[in-house]
Amino acid sequence: MPKRENISMSVIRRLPRYHRFLSHLREKGVTRISSTELSAKLGLTASQIRQDLNCFGGFGQQGYGYIVDQLCEEIGGILGLRNQYKAILIGAGNLGQAIASHMSFTDDGFSLVGIFDSSPFKIGNRINGIEILDMEKLDSFCAREKPVMAVLCVPREAVSELSDHLCQLGIRSFWNFSHYDIAVKHPDAIVENVHLNDSLMTLCYQIHNASHQTVQAEKE
Amino acid sequence: MPKRENISMSVIRRLPRYHRFLSHLREKGVTRISSTELSAKLGLTASQIRQDLNCFGGFGQQGYGYIVDQLCEEIGGILGLRNQYKAILIGAGNLGQAIASHMSFTDDGFSLVGIFDSSPFKIGNRINGIEILDMEKLDSFCAREKPVMAVLCVPREAVSELSDHLCQLGIRSFWNFSHYDIAVKHPDAIVENVHLNDSLMTLCYQIHNASHQTVQAEKE
DNA sequence: TAGATTGTTAATCGATTAACAATC
DNA sequence: TAGATTGTTAATCGATTAACAATC
Numbered sequence: 001m002p003k004r005e006n007i008s009m010s011v012i013r014r015l016p017r018y019h020r021f022l023s024h025l026r027e028k029g030v031t032r033i034s035s036t037e038l039s040a041k042l043g044l045t046a047s048q049i050r051q052d053l054n055c056f057g058g059f060g061q062q063g064y065g066y067i068v069d070q071l072c073e074e075i076g077g078i079l080g081l082r083n084q085y086k087a088i089l090i091g092a093g094n095l096g097q098a099i100a101s102h103m104s105f106t107d108d109g110f111s112l113v114g115i116f117d118s119s120p121f122k123i124g125n126r127i128n129g130i131e132i133l134d135m136e137k138l139d140s141f142c143a144r145e146k147p148v149m150a151v152l153c154v155p156r157e158a159v160s161e162l163s164d165h166l167c168q169l170g171i172r173s174f175w176n177f178s179h180y181d182i183a184v185k186h187p188d189a190i191v192e193n194v195h196l197n198d199s200l201m202t203l204c205y206q207i208h209n210a211s212h213q214t215v216q217a218e219k220e
Numbered sequence: 221m222p223k224r225e226n227i228s229m230s231v232i233r234r235l236p237r238y239h240r241f242l243s244h245l246r247e248k249g250v251t252r253i254s255s256t257e258l259s260a261k262l263g264l265t266a267s268q269i270r271q272d273l274n275c276f277g278g279f280g281q282q283g284y285g286y287i288v289d290q291l292c293e294e295i296g297g298i299l300g301l302r303n304q305y306k307a308i309l310i311g312a313g314n315l316g317q318a319i320a321s322h323m324s325f326t327d328d329g330f331s332l333v334g335i336f337d338s339s340p341f342k343i344g345n346r347i348n349g350i351e352i353l354d355m356e357k358l359d360s361f362c363a364r365e366k367p368v369m370a371v372l373c374v375p376r377e378a379v380s381e382l383s384d385h386l387c388q389l390g391i392r393s394f395w396n397f398s399h400y401d402i403a404v405k406h407p408d409a410i411v412e413n414v415h416l417n418d419s420l421m422t423l424c425y426q427i428h429n430a431s432h433q434t435v436q437a438e439k440e
Numbered sequence: 441t442a443g444a445t446t447g448t449t450a451a452t453c454g455a456t457t458a459a460c461a462a463t464c
Numbered sequence: 465t466a467g468a469t470t471g472t473t474a475a476t477c478g479a480t481t482a483a484c485a486a487t488c
Contacts, residue, residue: 010479012425016418020399034445043403046445047481054447062446063488079421080428098318099416108417109424148427173427175420179240183263190430192423194416196319197328198236200395201299203412204329205232207368207393208300210410230455254469266469267457274471282470283464 011052015079017042018052022072034065084111085173086147090162092117092125092132095177096153100127110149114141142169149173156180231272235299237262238272242292254285304331305393306367310382312337312345312352315397316373320347330369334361362389369393376400 021041025033035046042049053059053066059074060066076082087110089100096115105112115127118135125132133141150171152159159178164185166174173190176182182191241261245253255266262269273279273286279294280286296302307330309320316335325332335347338355345352353361370391372379379398384405386394393410396402402411 008479013418013422015425016415016421017401019421020418036445042401045481047483048479050446051448051480058447060446061488062486063444065445079425081421081424083424083428085424085427094318094322098314102314103416103420105420108420109428110420149423173423175423181237181262188430190423190426192419192426194414194419195236196323196414198233198240199412199414200323200325200328200330201236201239201301202233203369203393203395203410204301204303204305205235205299206410206412207305208303208329210408228455256469265457267459268455270470271456271472278471280470281464282462283468285469 007055011055014044014052015075018049019072019075019079019081022068022075025068026072030068032065033068033071035060038066079109081107081109083109085109085149086111086113086145087149087151087175088112088114088116088141088145088147088171089151089153090116090135090138090166091153091155092119092122092127093153096151097127099151099153099177100130112151113145113147116141139169142166142171147171149175151175151177152182153177227275231275234264234272235295238269239292239295239299239301242288242295245288246292250288252285253288253291255280258286299329301327301329303329305329305369306331306333306365307369307371307395308332308334308336308361308365308367308391309371309373310336310355310358310386311373311375311378312339312342312347313373316371317347319371319373319397320350332371333365333367336361359389362386362391367391369395371395371397372402373397 018038021038035049039046039049050060053071056074056078059071084106087105089096089112092100092115096117100112100115112128112130115130115132116135116138117123117132122132123134148171150163150166150173152162152174154162156179159176159180159182163174163176163182167184167186167189172186172188174182174184174192176191176193177196179195179197181193184191241258255269259266259269270280273291276294276298279291304326307325309316309332312320312335316337320332320335332348332350335350335352336355336358337343337352342352343354368391370383370386370393372382372394374382376399379396379400379402383394383396383402387404387406387409392406392408394402394404394412396411396413397416399415399417401413404411
């Protein structure tokens with residue numbers, strides 16, 4: 001039994017990246033890798049990789065390294081990617097449609113089972129074979145299908161009330177794309193905010209500041 | 221002159237969030253706020269907020285707090301949001317189209333000036349009034365318009381070669397949505413990766429592990 | 441066995457929090 | 465002036481890195 005307790009978010013957020021790199025290596029036919037080689041590819045220290053992996057168990061062999069395929073499977077298992085957690089998506093606007101059609105939920109531990117919107121122009125359309133349903137049908141759908149996660153692609157104004165409502169319908173996990181930090185009261189609530197605007201602003205800061213420094217440097 | 225040096229990424233990534241909350245407060249007509257009030261809303265400590273802000277200068281008044289409008293403007297200035305850095309978007313698939321139409325680049329310090337794709341079915345279409353151009357025209361366009369940032373919405377296989385090429389065309393900043401960590405050789409390169417799959421996997425981990433703990437707890 | 445590389449402990453570094461003097 | 469809240473220094477906490485014994 002692995003010692004899977006109090007894993008820090010810093011570690012957890014690196015796991016998908018490890019998994020991605022190991023998948024690529026496997027595709028390329030690489031069977032074996034050392035923490036040093038992996039660290040060079042990832043831009044991390046070998047120490048950190050070993051430290052991270054040993055939060056969950058000893059997956060390597062001393063003097064040899066890690067077996068790519070095996071380590072990849074282990075990390076997939078730790079992340080829970082073999083699950084098919086039922087997810088629904090709310091808000092089939094530009095972004096919602098793109099998420100629904102572009103993302104492979106299946107590879108990431110989920111199964112997208114429903115899409116909802118309130119616009120009559122969208123209801124009835126299909127994305128990846130999934131029909132866009134009227135928001136009116138949300139309650140009965142959740143009662144029947146019992147999804148555990150909701151992708152929120154609705155405007156900022158709507159998201160607070162909506163997340164509370166979804167919580168009442170039994171949904172505890174939220175992948176939130178709206179320009180708002182949702183605060184679900186439930187103690188078990190899990191929220192992953194994706195703030196694309198924040199990300200873009202961070203990029204702006206870096207450009208702004210880099211050019212600033214150049215200007216400064218030129219002055220001196 | 222503020223002491224804007226060696227600001228850690230941890231601080232920088234909180235700035236857009238501060239800016240967002242302050243904008244909302246301003247919209248609501250709030251004129252004054254203390255670090256304690258703000259910390260309660262943001263789920264941070266007052267200490268951290270004051271510490272963060274004082275990386276850039278003293279924006280508050282002792283015994284009074286911060287003037288919402290003024291602080292919001294200051295943070296906007298620090299982030300460089302009043303810039304209109306020219307940006308292009310490459311790859312007008314589902315996600316690319318959604319980013320181009322859904323995001324307000326203008327509010328985040330950028331101006332989207334070009335969209336490129338290689339598919340004849342897409343070339344000539346318009347998104348938000350911007351025509352999708354043939355990838356063939358990329359070089360001449362960049363020579364003329366000199367964009368400084370590129371949004372990458374292309375498949376994983378294409379992104380490495382593409383980012384190198386864009387770097388040759390003078391683009392140093394990348395907002396990367398492809399399922400790949402780009403490594404641009406240029407020393408001044410700035411890359412902001414948005415890994416939606418990684419984010420989704422992190423959510424999966426949390427659900428997987430929360431339920432795990434419940435099962436464990438029930439056993440004991 | 442010798443060489444290599446892990447797993448793990450200890451040391452360092454950085455980020456967050458606490459405390460309080462400065463001051464509005 | 466008294467009360468409040470900042471700006472800033474010091475203390476704590478956590479995450480990363482270094483070192484090395486264990487072992488394949």
